[in-house]
Amino acid sequence: MAGTSTDQQPRTPFLSRPGVRRFTPFVVITAIALVFIFQNRTDTKIRLLVPEVTMPLWGALLIAWALGMIACAFVRRRRRDRRTRQHRA
Structure with a gap:
């Protein structure tokens, strides 16, 4: 009987899941x-x-934060691609 309640696996708590962690x-952060x-x-x-720009400090910080997030995404993507290539070979 495939649909019985005893076949269910226990659920992992939400905060213990790897994606959430x-x-x-x-x-x-x-x-x-x-x-x-x-x-x-x-x-x-x-x-x-060369040019000197006057802008709100929050704008400069936000741009620096966004560039850091983009750089982090590229590094993570490159590591993941490198790992998948090693597993295929």
């Missing part, structure tokens, strides 16, 4: 970073090689 630090970014609202001068 990997995602939780990202959420916490992102929340702290965003609070820090939006608390710094003064204007600042930023030199971009």
Whole structure:
């Protein structure tokens, strides 16, 4: 009998799942970073090689945070691709 209730596997608690355990630090660090970014609202001068730009500090911090997240995504993707190639060979 395939549909009986005794065939069910026990459920893992939500916080013990591997996907949640990997995602939780990202959420916490992102929340702290965003609070820090939006608390710094003064204007600042930023030199971009030659031109000097005046912009809100939160904008510069947000751009730096976004570039860091993009770099992290590329590194994780590259590691994952390298791992799958090693398993195939």
